[in-house]
Amino acid sequence: MSTTSGPIKSLVSVEAPVLKGALEGSIEVPSYAFADLPAAADNSGVIVYTTNGVAGAAGLLRSDGTNWKVIATQGANAAAS
Numbered sequence: 001m002s003t004t005s006g007p008i009k010s011l012v013s014v015e016a017p018v019l020k021g022a023l024e025g026s027i028e029v030p031s032y033a034f035a036d037l038p039a040a041a042d043n044s045g046v047i048v049y050t051t052n053g054v055a056g057a058a059g060l061l062r063s064d065g066t067n068w069k070v071i072a073t074q075g076a077n078a079a080a081s
Helices: none
Strands: 003-008 016-020 047-054 057-063 068-071
Antiparallel strands (some): 047 057
16 A cells, blocks of 8 residues: 655646555556657656657656656566566
């Protein structure tokens, strides 16, 4: 079970609780084409999915308050063993 405390910054300006502990289920992040990304300066700490913003490929980005930075997630395909 998760516990909460403090706010999470959201692209839709809704305050959400900070989650601590185990998280069950899926996490959805907003999806944008690179040209449609919101300003990084207004979204420090926010994570988004981009359909073409990682050298033309899809991937996750995080705002450092100045630029959108690539979150390195690409690698081998997931497998049971």
